[in-house]
Amino acid sequence: MLQTIRDRLHGIIAIFIFALLIIPFALVGVSSYFTSDAVNNVALVNDQEISINQFNQSFQNYRRRMQAQMGTAFDPEQFEQAIVRRQFLDQMINEELLAQVSTDSGLAVSDDRLAEAIRTLAAFEVDGEFNADVYQQRLAAQGMTPKQFESNMRTGMVLDQFPTVLASSAISTAWELKEFTRLQDQQRAFRAIIVPAYPAVESGEGSEGESELTDTDRVADEATEVAAEDAATEATAETAIEEEAVLAWYEAHQDEYLSEEQVVVEYLELDAAALGGSVEPDEELLRARFEEQEARFVTPESRMASHILIEVAAEAPQVDVDTARQKAEELTERARGGEDFAELAKENSQDIGSAAEGGDLGWIEPGYMVQSFEDGLYELTLENPISEPIQTRFGWHVIYLRDIRPAEGMTFTEARDLLLEEYRAEVDERRFIEQADRLIDIIYEDPTTLDAAADELGLEVAEAGPFGRLGGEGIAANQEVVSAAFSDLVLAQGVVSDPVDLGLNHIVLIRLKEYMPQALKPLADVREQVVESVTRQRAMEAAAARADALLADLAEGAGIDVLAETAGLELVEAEAATRTSTDIDGQLREQLFLMAPPDESGPVRTVIELENGYAVVQLESVSDGVLSEDDALRKAGYSRRIANATASDETMGFLRMLRAQSTIEIFEDRL
Amino acid sequence: MIEVYDAREQGEIVKKWLQQNGSAIVMGLVIAFGGLFGFKQWQNWQISNRQQASSEFEVMGQLLSANQLDAAMANFQNLQDDHPKSPYTSMAALLMARARLEVNQPDLAIGLYEFVVDNGYPKALTVVARERLARVLLDQGRAEEALTVLDATTDISGFEARFAEVRGDIYFELGRNDEAGKAYLEALDKLEAGVGDRNKLVMKLESMGVEIPGDGSES
Numbered sequence: 054m055l056q057t058i059r060d061r062l063h064g065i066i067a068i069f070i071f072a073l074l075i076i077p078f079a080l081v082g083v084s085s086y087f088t089s090d091a092v093n094n095v096a097l098v099n100d101q102e103i104s105i106n107q108f109n110q111s112f113q114n115y116r117r118r119m120q121a122q123m124g125t126a127f128d129p130e131q132f133e134q135a136i137v138r139r140q141f142l143d144q145m146i147n148e149e150l151l152a153q154v155s156t157d158s159g160l161a162v163s164d165d166r167l168a169e170a171i172r173t174l175a176a177f178e179v180d181g182e183f184n185a186d187v188y189q190q191r192l193a194a195q196g197m198t199p200k201q202f203e204s205n206m207r208t209g210m211v212l213d214q215f216p217t218v219l220a221s222s223a224i225s226t227a228w229e230l231k232e233f234t235r236l237q238d239q240q241r242a243f244r245a246i247i248v249p250a251y252p253a254v255e256s257g258e259g260s261e262g263e264s265e266l267t268d269t270d271r272v273a274d275e276a277t278e279v280a281a282e283d284a285a286t287e288a289t290a291e292t293a294i295e296e297e298a299v300l301a302w303y304e305a306h307q308d309e310y311l312s313e314e315q316v317v318v319e320y321l322e323l324d325a326a327a328l329g330g331s332v333e334p335d336e337e338l339l340r341a342r343f344e345e346q347e348a349r350f351v352t353p354e355s356r357m358a359s360h361i362l363i364e365v366a367a368e369a370p371q372v373d374v375d376t377a378r379q380k381a382e383e384l385t386e387r388a389r390g391g392e393d394f395a396e397l398a399k400e401n402s403q404d405i406g407s408a409a410e411g412g413d414l415g416w417i418e419p420g421y422m423v424q425s426f427e428d429g430l431y432e433l434t435l436e437n438p439i440s441e442p443i444q445t446r447f448g449w450h451v452i453y454l455r456d457i458r459p460a461e462g463m464t465f466t467e468a469r470d471l472l473l474e475e476y477r478a479e480v481d482e483r484r485f486i487e488q489a490d491r492l493i494d495i496i497y498e499d500p501t502t503l504d505a506a507a508d509e510l511g512l513e514v515a516e517a518g519p520f521g522r523l524g525g526e527g528i529a530a531n532q533e534v535v536s537a538a539f540s541d542l543v544l545a546q547g548v549v550s551d552p553v554d555l556g557l558n559h560i561v562l563i564r565l566k567e568y569m570p571q572a573l574k575p576l577a578d579v580r581e582q583v584v585e586s587v588t589r590q591r592a593m594e595a596a597a598a599r600a601d602a603l604l605a606d607l608a609e610g611a612g613i614d615v616l617a618e619t620a621g622l623e624l625v626e627a628e629a630a631t632r633t634s635t636d637i638d639g640q641l642r643e644q645l646f647l648m649a650p651p652d653e654s655g656p657v658r659t660v661i662e663l664e665n666g667y668a669v670v671q672l673e674s675v676s677d678g679v680l681s682e683d684d685a686l687r688k689a690g691y692s693r694r695i696a697n698a699t700a701s702d703e704t705m706g707f708l709r710m711l712r713a714q715s716t717i718e719i720f721e722d723r724l
Numbered sequence: 725m726i727e728v729y730d731a732r733e734q735g736e737i738v739k740k741w742l743q744q745n746g747s748a749i750v751m752g753l754v755i756a757f758g759g760l761f762g763f764k765q766w767q768n769w770q771i772s773n774r775q776q777a778s779s780e781f782e783v784m785g786q787l788l789s790a791n792q793l794d795a796a797m798a799n800f801q802n803l804q805d806d807h808p809k810s811p812y813t814s815m816a817a818l819l820m821a822r823a824r825l826e827v828n829q830p831d832l833a834i835g836l837y838e839f840v841v842d843n844g845y846p847k848a849l850t851v852v853a854r855e856r857l858a859r860v861l862l863d864q865g866r867a868e869e870a871l872t873v874l875d876a877t878t879d880i881s882g883f884e885a886r887f888a889e890v891r892g893d894i895y896f897e898l899g900r901n902d903e904a905g906k907a908y909l910e911a912l913d914k915l916e917a918g919v920g921d922r923n924k925l926v927m928k929l930e931s932m933g934v935e936i937p938g939d940g941s942e943s
Contacts, residue, residue, distance in 0.1 A: 154846055157846075158810075158811040158845060158846050159770075159774040159777075159810065159811065160778070160811060160812075161774055161775060161778050162778075163775065163778060163779060163782065166782060214815070215815075215849075218815040218818060219818075219852065221819065221822075222815075222818035222819045222821065222822045223822070224821075224822050224825055224856060224860070226825075226860060227863055228859075228862055228863040228893070228897070229863070229893070232893070232896075232928075236927045236928065236931050237927065646930070649933050694921070695921070695924075698921035698924065699886065699920070699921075701918075701919045701920060702885060702886045702915070702919050702920035703852050703855070703883070703886060705916055705919045705920075706848070706852070706880075706882045706883035706885075707848045707849075707852065707882070708882070709882025709883075710847065710848040710851065710880075710881055710882035710883065711848060711882075712882070713881040713882055714847070714881075
């Protein structure tokens with residue numbers, strides 16, 4: 054049959070069959086190349102894949118770094134947000150782009166520079182110097198080989214080259230410096246009348262203030278007291294604000310009077326420490342464990358010995374064995390007769406290692422030597438320290454016992470408490486794991502209730518709350534419990550949470566019992582705040598009207614000094630206020646520098662809103678900032694500021710241009 | 725169609741076939757191995773070439789930070805002669821230009837920027853060089869030329885904010901305040917958060933009396 058096939062495999066039929074075969078092969082091959090992995094990508098950067106695994110790993114690392122950096126300020130929920138993941142992906146894409154452009158354009162880092170960079174890393178230094186051992190250890194601790202680390206480091210350095218050069222070659226020109234200084238160090242001369250809205254009202258002091266009106270050296274405190282008199286109507290009105298006004302404010306500002314969103318949860322707590330207690334093991338078992346683990350508690354007797362070996366293989370002819378034994382016996386005699394054992398060993402021992410040392414074997418513990426040797430050694434006493442010849446597979450030994458170190462350690466009674474404690478911990482843990490498994494199984498069967506699990510395992514369902522997103526007391530003091538309580542699973546789907554670890558072998562599962570959404574607090578509860586707001590609002594309105602009136606007076610030609618004095622208000626003035634003058638109210642200063650400069654027609658005037666009241670401002674002159682030659686420090690600071698700002702802009706431009714030149718696909722649904 | 729050959733006949737056939745096709749096979753092998761070898765050689769040459777550029781660049785950087793401008797210039801010259809299209813040469817030129825500006829040799833800096841504008845690689849570096857060139861020209865009182873340099877390219881994708889601010893500076897210097905205001909506004913609009921110096925732009929706009937749209941609440 055094969056032959057027939059072969060015969061026909063010519064011509065059109067053959068071509069046809071091949072063509073047919075090619076189709077499935079081609080399709081399977083091609084599609085497996087293009088689709089099988091594609092599902093696992095979160096982004097394609099010029100056909101280079103960023104897989105979901107890569108992303109997750111990097112993101113976890115980043116998260117851990119941030120956690121270490123921020124400490125308690127770390128908010129795990131923030132890292133759940135889609136936008137944070139998305140931003141991180143953008144960063145990864147930027148890095149990938151940088152890596153691509155760096156490799157494509159042939160950037161490299163020489164071995165010397167790599168070594169130099171590693172040597173200067175503080176993490177591997179001991180007393181300010183690079184330490185190779187620390188280097189190895191630190192890497193091993195992170196599960197990395199030096200090769201891997203060096204490769205990572207090299208990649209990072211290559212990646213950094215363009216941004217580094219962009220930053221270190223950044224410039225600021227003299228023209229830019231001059232322009233920046235002109236605006237930044239601009240000085241403004243102004244005078245302003247401060248119209249406070251909230252005088253420190255202390256009833257009955259108004260008349261005192263009036264008596265001091267003639268005092269030209271008036272201080273601000275007194276001035277405000279005088280203003281208090283003007284605001285007297287408001288002051289009395291504070292107690293008599295109409296109900297309609299309170300209600301109207303309350304209605305209009307509902308979003309300011311919302312209660313916090315809260316939950317009440319029920320929970321099951323499983324704690325290994327709470328499970329144990331009653332378990333009493335029998336003495337037998339503890340004793341068995343003691344014997345099993347004897348090495349932990351007892352250091353056995355050890356003996357210091359020397360020996361002389363007369364070599365002869367065990368399977369050697371009887372004659373040789375006998376000759377050797379005679380030789381050994383003779384040595385035993387001589388040693389017992391008082392000759393120096395070490396000398397004898399040096400001359401006669403055929404154990405090359407120890408002979409030079411006078412046959413010394415050092416301290417010997419049971420289990421290290423051949424059995425017959427060990428038996429022989431342990432039969433000796435210090436009174437009778439030289440053995441008869443002992444045969445092992447090496448030959449004949451003469452052993453000399455030199456010293457005995459007695460056994461040390463705990464007796465069973467001494468070790469019993471420790472063993473008991475360990476036993477209990479083990480039992481607890483085992484029971485905990487069993488129970489936890491069972492618990493999770495039961496919950497898995499019906500995730501809408503904790504009761505079934507509580508019944509079967511004999512646990513109590515407890516209750517916690519109400520607490521808000523900031524946590525509360527009891528288990529709600531644990532931030533992870535709070536996160537779980539407000540998680541989608543518990544809050545929206547209404548099912549039991551995943552187990553939350555409270556400690557070692559200590560978990561809790563929670564379920565929503567009651568949800569109290571943000572709600573408008575009743576008026577009665579917030580009345581005081583509302584009244585305060587209305588009062589403030591009215592005071593501000595009155596102050597604004599007063600400021601406008603003063604502004605009108607100024608426009609009609611009144612002098613600002615006189616005006617302030619007659620009104621009994623504080624006058625603030627400066628000949629050369631700068632953007633950084635700290636002795637001027639922040640809001641006033643900021644608005645002052647936003648005012649258009651005055652022209653020939655005279656000073657510019659306006660009313661500026663402050664935190665507590667208004668200021669009637671008269672801007673008199675503006676002068677440009679100039680850098681004097683001797684102000685080198687300031688000059689250098691401004692230069693650096695300009696160079697750094699433009700460099701960051703240029704680096705961003707660099708990255709964005711790379712992006713524009715690349716094809717980037719992002720699969721946001723897989724993030 | 726079964727043909728039966730004895731051993732000798734088969735030998736003959738093989739020999740004949742080899743005579744006909746042997747040289748072609750040998751040629752094929754030679755070309756394949758030759759190509760492979762050549763490719764390897766070319767790769768090695770490229771790697772060593774890149775490493776050479778890289779080390780010239782490194783040395784130049786070290787000399788620059790040691791303030792040995794003339795010595796550094798020699799290394800730069802090597803880069804420029806031997807690796808005109810290497811990114812290392814572009815980066816070196818940018819660093820060298822800054823050094824020239826620091827010792828008050830703006831004309832030399834201008835020359836270096838022009839070199840990168842014309843020969844730089846990758847493209848984004850040429851755009852940076854162009855922007856810096858315009859700034860130095862403006863500083864040298866050559867505002868019109870600076871404008872021409874900026875206008876010479878439209879492909880500045882990504883650098884819009886930077887170019888707009890420089891353009892604003894040039895217009896301002898030329899007394900074309902309306903255009904300057906528009907350019908600064910564009911720069912402010914295109915500037916990404918956390919990049920550049922927003923306050924500086926706001927200050928420039930305010931000093932010209934330009935309203936900043938939708939920025940009323942921002943401090």
